[in-house]
Amino acid sequence: MTSAGRRRFRLAAALVACTSTAGAVGAEPPPLPPAAPLDLAADAPCPDAGAVGDALREILGLGATERLREVARLAHTDTTLVVSLRDADGRALGERALPLEGSCDELARAAAVVLATWLSDVHPEFVPHLAQRANAATATNAPSAPSADPAHAPNAPHGARTEPAPSGLVLSRGALRPENDWRLRGAAAVGVSVLPVPVAFAGTLAVAFEPERGGIGATLRAGAESSRESAVPGGKVRYFRWPLEAGALVRLPARSVAFELDAGAALGWLHVAGRTFSPNRSANDVTFGGFAGARVLAARGRVQPFVELGGTFWIPSSRVYAEATQPSVVLPHAEMTLSLGATVVP
Secondary structure, eight states: OOHHHHHHHHHHHHHHHHHHHHHHHHSOOOOOOOOOSSEEEESSSSSOHHHHHHHHHHHHTOOTTOOOSOEEEEEEOSSEEEEEEEOTTSOEEEEEEEEOOSOHHHHHHHHHHHHHHHHHHHOGGGHHHHHHHHHHHHHHHSOSSGGGOGGGSTTSOTTOOOOOOOOOOOOOOSOOOOSSOEEEEEEEEEEEEEESSSOEEEEEEEEEEEETTSEEEEEEEEEEEOOEEEEETTEEEEEEEEEEEEEEEEEEEOSSEEEEEEEEEEEEEEEEEESSSSSOOEEEEEEEEEEEEEEEEESSSSEEEEEEEEEEEEOSOOEEOSSTTSOOEEOOSEEEEEEEEEEEOO
């Protein structure tokens, strides 16, 4: 190479180096990796939580910015990897122990497959995508003709057999369940009946058949209260009405508390007894009406405390008198009770 040629080569090399440097300075920064598709944590680096999240996003066909409300945890024992999943309210959706076998990438894929199975039960919208992946994997792994089997290939060793690669996908088939889990619970409450006056002490026992995650259920309640005193011409009487109530219940859940409304029919035992007569006599009767109530209670735990405001309206007029010749007094139609109590969920 001549002296002029060498100078031109060095100049071209310098220009290429400058261009490369300028391009590096002005280049766009690499995109950030997508966040995990749900709240996912692991107590050890193998498998990596990010690798599990990436595999889960691929299996479910989620976009880079889509996130689920469920919470997943990976916990290690001496011989197993425990995979668990809970919903946003803390209710367990599944738990499984996987053997600590294979590489970290294989463990991440296995954990993602297990989580995808549970998530497809909670989110039916994932099922078509999972089924499409399963069909594609089956078509890819299925041989088109007997000669496609590697065990029968001309160059294959005698007796060698190659198993098809697993698709890494588990589907829940034929398992249908309602969106809400129904439960039977008991409850007890004590409080004060603030209307009518004077106030009285009150207590309630109740059972309810209700959906845990919100909806319409049924309730059966039995109440008792201390007697009230009322003046009538010629003396005083004491009375109480103990209700037996049955009706519908509406549950409105939230993250930490739940709201419930109930209403229905009430059947009451009315007891009236004289206090200042000689002799004092008593009388019993059956009355009926309707009830309604509202309560705020804890949404989690087997024992859930609550505060409740309830009311009962008695339809028939209940009249009390000392003698048939004396004017009668109508007992109040409406009663209102403020109570504190707790429910017990089996």
